[in-house]
Amino acid sequence: MTKFIWLIPVLPLLSFLIIALFNRVIPRKAVAILGVGSVALSALITIIAGIRFLSSPPEGGAFTTIIYNWINAGGFSADIAFRIDALTLVFCFVITFVGALIHLYSVEFMEEDDDFARFFAYMNLFVSSMLILVLSNNLLLLYLGWEGVGLCSYLLIGFWYKDPANDYAARKAFIVTRIGDTFMIVGLFLLFVTFGTLNIDTLLHQAPLKWSSGSPVATIAALLLLGGALGKSAQLPLQTWLPDAMAGPSPVSALIHAATMVTAGVYLIARMNVLFILAPAVQLAIAMIGAATLLIAGFSALTQHDLKRVLAYSTISQIGYMFIALGVGAWSAAIFHFMIHAFFKALLFLGAGSIILLLHEEHDMHKMGGLRKKMPVVFWTFLIGGASLSALPLITAGFYSKDQILWFSLASGIGSKWLWLAGIAGALLTSLYTFRMIFLVFFGEAKTEPKHQPGLLMTIPLIVLAALSLLGGFIELPHNLGPVQLFSKLLNPLFPALNLNENGSPEWLIQLISAVIAIGGIYLAYLIFNKKSISSDIIEKSLLSHFFYQGWGFDRLYNKIFVKPLVWLSQIDKKDFVDKIYSSVARATSYSGALLSRTQSGRLRWYVMVMVGGLILLLTIMLNL
Amino acid sequence: MMTVPLEIQILLAGILFLIGLVGLLVRRNIIYMLMSIELMLNSAAMVFIMGGAHWGQADGQVMFIFILTVSAAEVSVGLALILQMYHHYRTLDADSMKKLKDNKANANL
Numbered sequence: 001m002t003k004f005i006w007l008i009p010v011l012p013l014l015s016f017l018i019i020a021l022f023n024r025v026i027p028r029k030a031v032a033i034l035g036v037g038s039v040a041l042s043a044l045i046t047i048i049a050g051i052r053f054l055s056s057p058p059e060g061g062a063f064t065t066i067i068y069n070w071i072n073a074g075g076f077s078a079d080i081a082f083r084i085d086a087l088t089l090v091f092c093f094v095i096t097f098v099g100a101l102i103h104l105y106s107v108e109f110m111e112e113d114d115d116f117a118r119f120f121a122y123m124n125l126f127v128s129s130m131l132i133l134v135l136s137n138n139l140l141l142l143y144l145g146w147e148g149v150g151l152c153s154y155l156l157i158g159f160w161y162k163d164p165a166n167d168y169a170a171r172k173a174f175i176v177t178r179i180g181d182t183f184m185i186v187g188l189f190l191l192f193v194t195f196g197t198l199n200i201d202t203l204l205h206q207a208p209l210k211w212s213s214g215s216p217v218a219t220i221a222a223l224l225l226l227g228g229a230l231g232k233s234a235q236l237p238l239q240t241w242l243p244d245a246m247a248g249p250s251p252v253s254a255l256i257h258a259a260t261m262v263t264a265g266v267y268l269i270a271r272m273n274v275l276f277i278l279a280p281a282v283q284l285a286i287a288m289i290g291a292a293t294l295l296i297a298g299f300s301a302l303t304q305h306d307l308k309r310v311l312a313y314s315t316i317s318q319i320g321y322m323f324i325a326l327g328v329g330a331w332s333a334a335i336f337h338f339m340i341h342a343f344f345k346a347l348l349f350l351g352a353g354s355i356i357l358l359l360h361e362e363h364d365m366h367k368m369g370g371l372r373k374k375m376p377v378v379f380w381t382f383l384i385g386g387a388s389l390s391a392l393p394l395i396t397a398g399f400y401s402k403d404q405i406l407w408f409s410l411a412s413g414i415g416s417k418w419l420w421l422a423g424i425a426g427a428l429l430t431s432l433y434t435f436r437m438i439f440l441v442f443f444g445e446a447k448t449e450p451k452h453q454p455g456l457l458m459t460i461p462l463i464v465l466a467a468l469s470l471l472g473g474f475i476e477l478p479h480n481l482g483p484v485q486l487f488s489k490l491l492n493p494l495f496p497a498l499n500l501n502e503n504g505s506p507e508w509l510i511q512l513i514s515a516v517i518a519i520g521g522i523y524l525a526y527l528i529f530n531k532k533s534i535s536s537d538i539i540e541k542s543l544l545s546h547f548f549y550q551g552w553g554f555d556r557l558y559n560k561i562f563v564k565p566l567v568w569l570s571q572i573d574k575k576d577f578v579d580k581i582y583s584s585v586a587r588a589t590s591y592s593g594a595l596l597s598r599t600q601s602g603r604l605r606w607y608v609m610v611m612v613g614g615l616i617l618l619l620t621i622m623l624n625l
Numbered sequence: 626m627m628t629v630p631l632e633i634q635i636l637l638a639g640i641l642f643l644i645g646l647v648g649l650l651v652r653r654n655i656i657y658m659l660m661s662i663e664l665m666l667n668s669a670a671m672v673f674i675m676g677g678a679h680w681g682q683a684d685g686q687v688m689f690i691f692i693l694t695v696s697a698a699e700v701s702v703g704l705a706l707i708l709q710m711y712h713h714y715r716t717l718d719a720d721s722m723k724k725l726k727d728n729k730a731n732a733n734l
Binding site: 602 | 646649650653658709719720723
């Protein structure tokens with residue numbers, strides 16, 4: 001089966017090349033078939049590979065296939081080599097399967113767009129880069145994919161480039177994530193200098209031999225990699241780009257800014273787990289960053305007007321949960337939440353996309369309402385996604401994944417009750433903002449009429465994702481509810497074991513509390529936004545809510561301390577000595593040009609005169625020699 | 626048969642060439658300028674004939690035929706351009722055409 005692994009990232013890449021090179025020649029239908037088909041085929045191959053993987057697990061838990069010796073110089077060698085283990089398989093499955101559904105949805109969503117082919121070319125390139133990121137067996141190739149997804153994110157956020165605001169958002173996303181990327185590449189240099197290789201397997205084996213736990217070099221290396229992860233996953237303090245990234249088309253938000261790319265940071269940390277265990281301080285920092293981010297983003301999500309910005313902040317907040325899980329060493333819980341989150345958040349973004357598209361590009365939730373009867377399919381699927389996001393107990397997948405994280409944040413040997421409290425407060429916020437959204441959009445009186453009903457291509461992905469958001473949780477039940485732990489059984493061999501805190505609170509109590517919190521949040525949202533028995537002023541109108549609305553003033557702060565000084569510095573730098581040299585060269589050229597152009601008077605006889613003069617001059621010189 | 630010395634022949638050609646050159650420089654009428662150029666060409670051609678006769682070689686006459694062809698082609702193109710010029714500007718004054726380098730004037734064509 002290793003023979004066909006390389007097809008998984010290559011198929012979308014091929015489709016990208018065909019669409020990009022021949023987009024003027026091939027008809028829209030062919031573009032759609034290529035774009036969706038290539039990703040769907042990749043999904044098929046991934047599923048087949050997954051079945052083979054499960055039925056006959058390879059030795060050491062991973063298949064590796066080397067395709068090409070990429071670089072081999074001075075003792076450094078990097079291959080283009082793909083490695084499939086359980087972690088990669090989960091990521092590949094989400095990328096290709098959810099990706100294929102989103103591509104299918106896009107066929108109808110982008111139907112009337114002039115740049116249909118360009119959209120699918122970018123999307124395919126993205127899928128291919130993301131697959132390279134998760135499949136690669138060395139950090140250099142991973143970095144190639146890492147930058148590839150960053151580029152596609154930039155291109156797709158600025159997809160409607162005619163509006164300067166979109167270009168601004170695209171640049172912001174690119175530059176902010178690039179700060180993280182720079183940390184990461186320096187981290188790669190450090191790892192290479194220390195170990196002489198970037199092969200992930202070798203690194204993970206050699207790191208504990210060379211570094212003792214908590215040694216300064218290990219801490220610095222882990223911190224640098226964490227910097228990369230923070231940028232890509234939009235965590236504090238690099239979270240500011242994600243809400244603006246909503247300028248892109250909705251399928252882009254669903255695929256890149258909810259399901260896959262923003263979780264690349266989670267993948268990186270889970271993949272390099274040994275390195276982070278060697279740096280306990282960094283691991284603690286990951287958990288604390290996750291907790292802080294999830295609260296900050298949760299409050300911001302509560303006060304947004306734009307439907308998609310709520311979901312963006314919600315994504316930041318949910319990735320915060322994954323970071324808590326990574327920080328307390330509950331690796332498989334983080335990956336499980338990643339998968340379930342990909343299902344329900346992609347569903348919510350696609351639902352929001354249909355609503356916005358059919359309400360004539362209306363983004364403001366306060367101008368929607370009453371859509372429950374007008375768009376029943378969207379309503380029911382959105383409700384399922386929302387319930388899963390707010391972790392409605394027992395029936396939704398979100399409950400199982402989030403409950404696991406909350407439990408481990410308290411029960412893990414390196415967990416604490418503060419992390420758990422942050423998680424619980426976040427859970428209340430989550431169900432509050434989710435159902436605020438649902439009540440504002442679907443209940444109350446109708447304010448805007450939808451154009452028409454979404455077609456089949458848009459509803460099928462919604463229904464499939466809704467089913468996954470409900471059923472996906474049953475593959476991993478909490479220990480006290482049933483003996484089904486397929487997911488952690490698959491992933492646990494990859495990760496170091498987790499030491500549980502023996503004398504903690506019983507698991508059922510923790511579950512009960514999170515269940516009550518989730519339902520309580522929903523009921524509170526019902527009281528405030530539907531029954532209106534509690535005034536919503538504190539959320540909609542107060543000064544504090546305005547502060548939350550602007551994302552806790554991070555944009556303004558960064559503008560003041562980074563952007564403004566830089567602009568000021570480059571303003572004065574414009575007139576420095578070196579620039580004078582170049583500008584004087586330019587001025588001399590244009591002056592002499594102006595002088596010479598005077599000879600081109602257009603008078604024929606003047607030209608003849610000059611010619612004769614030149615002739616006489618030459619003859620005189622020749623005769624004298 | 627009396628032979629004129631080569632110097633006199635060259636002098637004649639030189640005078641003809643100078644007449645053409647001065648004509649080209651002083652006349653503003655473009656037709657006269659074209660005629661002056663013809664004169665200069667023919668004076669040059671004449672030198673070839675004379676050289677050929679002097680050394681008893683056929684090459685001079687071959688070159689003359691070349692020059693004749695070139696000048697015929699040049700005249701036909703030149704006259705066609707002059708016709709166009711007169712058609713558009715109603716003038717044969719070469720100096721009034723100096724605006725030809727200006728894009729704005731061209732746009733009116």
